[in-house]
Amino acid sequence: MKRKYIKPAGLLMAVCIAVTGLAGCGKEKVATRTDFALDTVITIAAYGQSDEGILKEPFNRIRELDGKLNAFSEDSEISKINAAAGLEPVAVSEDTFNAVKKGLEYSEKTGGAFDITIGPLVDLWKIEAPGEGVVPEQSDIDAARALVDYRKVVLDEAAHSVFLKDPGMKINLGAIAKGYIGDAVKSVLQSEGVERAIINLGGNVVLLGGKSNREPFTVSLENPEDPLSNGSISDASTLGVLRERDNSIVTSGDYERYFIGPDGKRYHHILDPKTGYPAESGLHQVTVITDVSADADALSTSFFVMGLDQAMAYIGETEGVEAVFVTTDNRIVATKGMEDAFIFDEQNYGNQYTLEFTEP
Ligand code: AMP
Ligand code: MG
Numbered sequence: 001m002k003r004k005y006i007k008p009a010g011l012l013m014a015v016c017i018a019v020t021g022l023a024g025c026g027k028e029k030v031a032t033r034t035d036f037a038l039d040t041v042i043t044i045a046a047y048g049q050s051d052e053g054i055l056k057e058p059f060n061r062i063r064e065l066d067g068k069l070n071a072f073s074e075d076s077e078i079s080k081i082n083a084a085a086g087l088e089p090v091a092v093s094e095d096t097f098n099a100v101k102k103g104l105e106y107s108e109k110t111g112g113a114f115d116i117t118i119g120p121l122v123d124l125w126k127i128e129a130p131g132e133g134v135v136p137e138q139s140d141i142d143a144a145r146a147l148v149d150y151r152k153v154v155l156d157e158a159a160h161s162v163f164l165k166d167p168g169m170k171i172n173l174g175a176i177a178k179g180y181i182g183d184a185v186k187s188v189l190q191s192e193g194v195e196r197a198i199i200n201l202g203g204n205v206v207l208l209g210g211k212s213n214r215e216p217f218t219v220s221l222e223n224p225e226d227p228l229s230n231g232s233i234s235d236a237s238t239l240g241v242l243r244e245r246d247n248s249i250v251t252s253g254d255y256e257r258y259f260i261g262p263d264g265k266r267y268h269h270i271l272d273p274k275t276g277y278p279a280e281s282g283l284h285q286v287t288v289i290t291d292v293s294a295d296a297d298a299l300s301t302s303f304f305v306m307g308l309d310q311a312m313a314y315i316g317e318t319e320g321v322e323a324v325f326v327t328t329d330n331r332i333v334a335t336k337g338m339e340d341a342f343i344f345d346e347q348n349y350g351n352q353y354t355l356e357f358t359e360p
Contacts, residue, residue, distance in 0.1 A: 028212075031055060037062050038178060040202025046189060047196035047211070054192050058185045058199075065181045068096045071119060071172045078171050082119065086167030089156060097160045099180045099294075100153070103173055106298040107150035110314075114302040115273040117153060119170025120144040125278075127269040133259030135267060145276035175270075179250060179297025182206040186293070203251060206293045210245030218242070219249050221342075223349070224285040224326050227255045239332065239353070240344040242324075248293035252300035253285040253326075254278070270304045281307030285326040289338070295321075308333060316360035326353070335360050 031049040035042050042062065044055050068077045077096040084090045092100075103116035124136050124144045136144075152165040164171070173180075178201045185199050186206050196209035198217055210216045220238040227237075242249055258268035258278075272279040281304065288300040299321060303311035308325050315321050315335060324334040324342055332355045334342050344355050 033059065035059055038066050038181070038201060042202065043198070043200045044185065044189075045198045045200075046194045047198075047209070049194060054189075054194065057192065058188045061184055061188050062181055062201075065095060065177075065184060068093060069099055069173050069177045069180070071122075071170065071174070078173060081162045081164060082170040085164035085169040089154065089159065089161035089163035091159055091161045094160065095180075095184070097155070097162065099173055099177065100162050100171065101155060102180065102294050103171075103176050103298065104150055104153055104155065106176070106302060110302045110306065112150060112273055113305040113310075114175065114298055115148055115150045116171050116173060116176070117148050117150050117164070117169055118175075118271060118273060119172035120147040120168065121271050121273070121276055122172045122174065122269075123170065125267070125269075125271065127257055127271075133261075133267055135261050135263075141276040145273070148273045148276075175252075175301035176294055176298045178202070178204040179248065179292075179294035182248060182293035182297075204293060204297060205249045207244055207247050207249070216243040216245040216341075219244060221287060221324065222251070222253075222285075224253050224255050225352070227253070238345065239326070239349055240342060242287075242289065242338075243341050243343065244289060247289050247291055248296045249287060249289050250293065250296035250300045251285060251287045252304045254304075255284070270301060272305050279305040281305060282328050283307060283325055284328050286311070287324040289322040289324075289341075290320055299323075312358065312360045330354065331356065333358055 028047060029050040030045050030047050031052045031054055032045040033052055033055040044058055046054055070076045071078045077092040081090045106114045107116055121144045124140055126133055147166060147168045152169060154163040154165065182199055182201050182204050186208055189197050189208060194208065199206040205219050207217050219242045221240050221242060223237040223239045252270060254266060254268040256269065258266050261267050268278045270279050283304055286300045286303045288296040290296045303323065308327060315323060322335045322337045324332065324338060326332050330353050332353045334357050336357050336359045339357050
């Protein structure tokens with residue numbers, strides 16, 4: 001069976017680069033390459049560059065990291081850690097060690113709303129295979145939930161090893177891997193001398209510089225009520241745009257991967273480790289804007305589980321994090337810092353959503 005830790009293409013362009021943003025760049029040269037990787041559509045556009053060869057190395061790096069971090073490919077380092085759960089520590093590459101370490105930091109910071117040992121629940125719900133989902137038996141949910149505990153991950157800095165204390169435990173970095181990979185791609189581009197670029201890993205967006213020295217990039221925010229179904233950006237229904245530079249923008253939502261249960265309920269892919277069920281926090285979509293993409297990725301998932309109030313409190317205590325939330329009762333709540341950067345499409349969505357900017 002084909003397995004994936006990333007949302008399948010088409011359902012996942014949570015944030016998409018407006019095509020007009022690329023086309024509207026006047027006469028400037030832009031080297032662009034689109035490819036399928038990480039089980040999604042990846043586009044990298046390097047501004048002021050004419051040689052597409054410059055994009056070869058970034059795509060190689062994506063495949064290299066996918067090979068290490070993907071919990072669903074048997075020979076990944078994450079799978080090796082999982083196979084040795086309860087048995088022995090596994091020495092891993094710097095990339096895998098750092099990604100696990102970062103994930104663990106967020107597991108701690110969020111008190112387990114975010115938990116990288118979510119693997120047994122992910123596998124039970126089969127949320128990587130949308131449309132095939134079945135609501136598991138309560139006893140199976142309880143058994144899987146008992147295996148989810150980030151406090152039982154042991155890192156050894158000297159040996160670069162990772163150990164899962166209990167047999168059956170499984171790390172799944174699905175909520176942070178694309179962010180980590182986005183940061184790595186940005187580093188590769190910078191080392192090649194690229195100063196302005198858009199990296200779009202199936203909706204996880206990383207911006208290097210701006211469209212020009214004066215102009216920011218424009219990134220469209222997908223309407224969670226009418227998400228992209230075919231990956232075609234031009235057909236997207238978008239709530240508005242974010243005008244940003246040198247930032248990463250990552251969205252999590254309950255519409256990205258889900259199945260409808262026999263009870264008519266939507267069972268989606270962001271799980272609450274405390275209940276073992278898809279999180280029901282009153283949020284429909286969370287977009288996080290911050291300069292490191294792994295942080296934005298971890299936080300968008302975390303905030304989705306935590307809900308609006310807890311997420312706002314977290315932002316209030318943290319430097320450099322902005323967010324746009326869409327609630328299940330049709331409110332768009334953005335942090336005060338987004339007042340100039342988020343341009344709501346009032347004309348098309350003013351009837352459907354209310355917009356407020358809040359001081360976290
Ligand atoms: P994202 O799309 O970044 O919000 O990440 C969702 C993915 O992360 C899911 O498909 C799971 O693989 C994994 N995941 C689900 N719930 C959690 C959670 N509470 N903590 C960490 N990872 C999770
Ligand atoms: Mg995430």
